[in-house]
Amino acid sequence: MLKKIAIDMDEVIAHPNARFSEWYERDYGIKITQEDLFRTGKKFYHYAGDEKYRKYLFEKGFFKDLPVIPDSQEVVKWLSGYYEIFIVTAAMEFRNSMEDKYDWLQKYFPFLSWKNFVFCGRKDMILTDFLIDDHVKNLETFPGTGILYNAPHNLENTAFHRVNNWKDIKLYFEKEKTGIINH
Amino acid sequence: MLKKIAIDMDEVIAHPNARFSEWYERDYGIKITQEDLFRTGKKFYHYAGDEKYRKYLFEKGFFKDLPVIPDSQEVVKWLSGYYEIFIVTAAMEFRNSMEDKYDWLQKYFPFLSWKNFVFCGRKDMILTDFLIDDHVKNLETFPGTGILYNAPHNLENTAFHRVNNWKDIKLYFEKEKTGIINH
Numbered sequence: 545m546l547k548k549i550a551i552d553m554d555e556v557i558a559h560p561n562a563r564f565s566e567w568y569e570r571d572y573g574i575k576i577t578q579e580d581l582f583r584t585g586k587k588f589y590h591y592a593g594d595e596k597y598r599k600y601l602f603e604k605g606f607f608k609d610l611p612v613i614p615d616s617q618e619v620v621k622w623l624s625g626y627y628e629i630f631i632v633t634a635a636m637e638f639r640n641s642m643e644d645k646y647d648w649l650q651k652y653f654p655f656l657s658w659k660n661f662v663f664c665g666r667k668d669m670i671l672t673d674f675l676i677d678d679h680v681k682n683l684e685t686f687p688g689t690g691i692l693y694n695a696p697h698n699l700e701n702t703a704f705h706r707v708n709n710w711k712d713i714k715l716y717f718e719k720e721k722t723g724i725i726n727h
Numbered sequence: 728m729l730k731k732i733a734i735d736m737d738e739v740i741a742h743p744n745a746r747f748s749e750w751y752e753r754d755y756g757i758k759i760t761q762e763d764l765f766r767t768g769k770k771f772y773h774y775a776g777d778e779k780y781r782k783y784l785f786e787k788g789f790f791k792d793l794p795v796i797p798d799s800q801e802v803v804k805w806l807s808g809y810y811e812i813f814i815v816t817a818a819m820e821f822r823n824s825m826e827d828k829y830d831w832l833q834k835y836f837p838f839l840s841w842k843n844f845v846f847c848g849r850k851d852m853i854l855t856d857f858l859i860d861d862h863v864k865n866l867e868t869f870p871g872t873g874i875l876y877n878a879p880h881n882l883e884n885t886a887f888h889r890v891n892n893w894k895d896i897k898l899y900f901e902k903e904k905t906g907i908i909n910h
Contacts, residue, residue, distance in 0.1 A: 639841075646819075658819040658820060659820075660848060662847045663819075663846040663847075664846075665840065666843070671870065687854065
């Protein structure tokens with residue numbers, strides 16, 4: 545039986561911060577970059593100092609056609625040859641995100657089956673061997689091996705194995721699949 | 728820490744067969760009852776001999792305002808005092824069902840949090856202590872204790888503890904919570 549990897553969506557394979565930035569520039573003519581967020585360790589709406597940007601998460605269309613995180617398609621496709629892949633996203637807070645997220649997955653990850661999509665609120669009842677996520681709180685309650693995807697809001701955490709990009713993830717699982725990594 | 732119960736939606740707390748029956752009567756002027764299905768051990772669209780009825784599952788509105796299975800609201804509310812309740816439904820085959828199902832849960836089970844809703848394709852990566860489901864295939868791959876909710880399409884199964892209605896479920900968990908049942 546193949547080992548299972550659960551993969552988060554936002555800021556791991558999809559890039560909502562790019563949409564925030566686009567809408568902020570539309571609203572105010574000022575560009576907030578990913579580098580601004582990393583420099584300050586803040587989420588977009590905290591950096592912007594405007595809760596309106598968090599509210600955008602509840603709007604239809606916010607999650608539609610988000611940019612894909614570099615290399616995620618190629619590496620997830622490669623991983624799917626050795627592991628069972630589940631996309632596990634905490635979509636339930638955002639009722640209007642579900643169809644956008646579903647369509648996005650079918651468009652950008654067409655090699656994955658809908659059988660392996662999970663939209664949930666919490667992740668402590670997900671039973672897979674690995675979880676790749678940018679939120680420490682999700683990894684802390686996850687019973688398997690947590691892998692922290694580098695993000696502005698998790699820079700201080702040292703408890704989990706950190707990956708900076710999908711090339712790092714490929715390197716990690718190239719070792720894991722041959723049994724070199726002991727968990 | 729409270730034990731966790733995962734509860735399926737369709738034909739466990741919501742009643743799609745009632746919608747099938749309503750639309751069949753609208754289309755052909757003939758009423759197919761739940762008793763007809765139980766007598767023959769068939770799913771609605773197999774009994775009707777018309778694959779069109781399975782296709783209705785993909786339409787917007789099919790899952791909207793479905794009747795609630797008797798006593799499920801009261802018993803789930805009671806259970807939520809002693810267990811953590813998750814609603815786990817294989818919605819992912821039906822992209823257009825998600826918003827209807829979400830709205831239905833918020834309307835008829837307002838005491839449950841969206842944090843505890845799970846829309847998935849498979850249930851073998853759900854980590855709870857119990858799963859109440861009408862599909863044997865979901866219980867067979869579930870690592871916890873499976874409880875089979877009586878349905879026309881599962882009458883022959885004897886491998887799982889069968890409950891006929893929500894009164895049965897209350898009786899089961901009245902014993903379980905005091906430790907009388909050994910799994």
